[in-house]
Structure formats: C-alpha cells, structure tokens
Amino acid sequence: GAVVSQHPSRVICKSGTSVKIECRSLDFQATTMFWYRQFPKQSLMLMATSNEGSKATYEQGVEKDKFLINHASLTLSTLTVTSAHPEDSSFYICSATRTSGGAQEQFFGPGTRLTVL
Amino acid sequence: KQEVTQIPAALSVPEGENLVLNCSFTDSAIYNLQWFRQDPGKGLTSLLLIQSSQREQTSGRLNASLDKSSGRSTLYIAASQPGDSATYLCAGRFSGGYNKLIFGAGTRLAVHP
Numbered sequence: 430g431a432v433v434s435q436h437p438s439r440v441i442c443k444s445g446t447s448v449k450i451e452c453r454s455l456d457f458q459a460t461t462m463f464w465y466r467q468f469p470k471q472s473l474m475l476m477a478t479s480n481e482g483s484k485a486t487y488e489q490g491v492e493k494d495k496f497l498i499n500h501a502s503l504t505l506s507t508l509t510v511t512s513a514h515p516e517d518s519s520f521y522i523c524s525a526t527r528t529s530g531g532a533q534e535q536f537f538g539p540g541t542r543l544t545v546l
Numbered sequence: 547k548q549e550v551t552q553i554p555a556a557l558s559v560p561e562g563e564n565l566v567l568n569c570s571f572t573d574s575a576i577y578n579l580q581w582f583r584q585d586p587g588k589g590l591t592s593l594l595l596i597q598s599s600q601r602e603q604t605s606g607r608l609n610a611s612l613d614k615s616s617g618r619s620t621l622y623i624a625a626s627q628p629g630d631s632a633t634y635l636c637a638g639r640f641s642g643g644y645n646k647l648i649f650g651a652g653t654r655l656a657v658h659p
Contacts, residue, residue, distance in 0.1 A: 435589075461645055472635060472651045473590075522589055526645055532597060533639070535580070535647055539589035 431457050433525050435538035442513055443546055449509045450541045452523030458503035459525035463535070464496070467520040479506045513545045548573045548640050552650035559626055559657055567621040567653045569636035574614050577639040580647065581610050581621050584633045593634075594621070626657045 432455040442448050452462055460481050465473040477498050478486040485498035495517075497509040506525075510517055520542055524535040549572045559565055569579070578597045582590040594603045594610040596619070602611040609622040619636055633654045637647040 463646070470654075472649045473637075475646060475648075478646065520587075524590075524647075532578070532595075533645060534592070534595050535645075536592065537582070537590040540587075542587070 431525070431527050431534075431536040433523065433536045433538040435521075435523055435541050437541060438539060439542045439544075441544045441546065444514050445512055447509055447511045448513055448543060449507055450521055450523075450543075452506045452508070452525070452538050454504045454525040454527070454536070457525070457527045459527060460503060461526045462500060462506040463524045463526075464498060464506070464508050465522045465524070467522060467540075473522060476508075510543065513543070515545045518543055518545045548638070548648050550636060550638050550648050550650040552634075552636060552653050554653060555651065556654040557656070559655075561626060561628060561657055561659050563626050563657075564622070564624050565626055565655075567623070567634050567636075567655070569619040569621070569650055571617050571619075571638045571640075571648075573638075573640050574617055575641040576612075576614060577641055579610075579612055579619050579636060579638045581608075581619075582635045582637065584635060584652070586633075590635065623655075626655075628657050628659055630657050631655055 434453045436451045462479040464476045476491045479500040481500045487493045500506040522540045524537045553568045580595045581593045596612040607624040633652045635652045637649045
C-alpha cells in the first residue's frame with residue numbers, strides 16, 4: 430500500500446514561534462497533496478491544496494500568510510505555521526493523491542499534534 | 547454546496563453484532579467515495595474506495611455500497627469485534643472539486659465485549 434509520512438509527529442512550542450511540518454509520500458509521486466486540521470472530536474477540515482511547482486490553493490477562511498505551504502517536489506510538501514498562537518493548537522494531517530489506472534485515491538499521513546503554549 | 551453527512555454520530559453495540567453506518571451527500575455528481583477509520587489521536591486508514599461506476603466494494607468483514615441517485619453510501623460491518631472500535635469517516639470526491647475530499651463528521655463506534 431501507499432505510505433505517507435509526517436514529521437514531526439508531535440510538537441510543543443511557545444507562542445510566537447514558527448513550526449514546520451513535513452509531509453512525504455514514500456513510495457509514490459504525488460502531484461497533489463492536501464493539508465487538513467482537526468479539532469478534538471471533530472472531522473477533518475481542508476485547509477489547502479498543495480500542487481507541486483505552483484502556489485497552494487487555500488480554502489475560504491484560511492490565512493495564507495499564517496499557514497505557508499511549499500510543495501517543492503513530487504514527494505514532499507511542507508506546512509509552516511508562522512507566529513503560532515494557542516488557538517493554532519490542533520491535529521494537522523496531510524494526504525497525498527496517488528493516480529493508478531485512471532483512479533485517484535488519497536493516502537493520509539499519521540498526523541502532527543501541535544500544542545502552542 | 548457539497549456536503550457530506552453521517553448518521554449516527556455515535557454507536558455502541560455488543561460484540562458480534564452486524565451494523566450499518568450511513569453516509570449521505572448532496573451532490574450526485576460524485577467522482578468517488580472513500581471510507582476511513584481513525585483511531586484516537588491517529589491519522590486515517592483507508593478502508594474502501596468506491597468509484598462512481600461501482601455499486602459496492604468488499605474487504606473482509608466490511609462492505610460499502612454507493613447509490614448515486616439517492617446520494618447515499620453505507621458501510622456494513624459484519625460480526626463486529628472490540629478491535630473495530632474507532633471513528634469511521636466517509637468522504638466524497640466530487641466532479642469539479644479538483645480532487646478535494648469532503649468529509650462527514652464521522653461515526654464514533656464502540657464495540658463492547
């Protein structure tokens with residue numbers, strides 16, 4: 430099966446610092462990756478669509494200057510939470526799209542728990 | 547607006563029961579639908595993917611169906627086990643959605659011995 434990794438799995442930081450989260454597709458190339466956030470006992474909310482070699486597309490209400498996304502290669506996308514504040518504390522999950530035989534399927538990373546003190 | 551709804555929000559059953567989780571969506575122009583499992587504090591595990599041209603998919607004790615005309619999908623779990631306890635999410639990919647998955651809120655399943 431397709432494998433997507435995230436690093437770090439857990440991060441605790443002070444308010445005002447920036448945090449970078451990496452998402453990698455380990456055994457396939459992904460032209461499109463997605464970033465989600467999930468609050469406790471709630472579903473996943475799509476933040477942005479990350480396309481290799483181009484600017485990310487952000488969902489309504491998501492601040493692009495706050496959540497910087499870079500998709501530098503077909504196997505790596507990064508999400509940087511700039512000047513993090515306690516309200517940014519959440520579970521961040523990425524996914525990568527694999528195309529096989531004309532069908533597209535998303536595979537999800539294990540998530541990154543961000544706690545901002 | 548494309549929306550995905552899951553009912554019930556929570557379900558508790560005794561071990562061994564067969565059960566059905568429901569998912570409905572508002573846009574019949576669905577490209578495919580995916581069922582996921584999420585354990586507490588963990589990422590998502592893909593269970594089944596149904597293309598719009600398919601009516602059902604099976605994997606072990608799991609069977610998922612898709613009815614585009616009525617905007618519904620069901621996940622059937624046979625002979626439930628305590629290890630099935632988790633949150634089950636359905637998500638649809640719709641035409642014109644540029645590969646975005648729209649998630650339901652999930653059903654929290656507890657299977658007790």
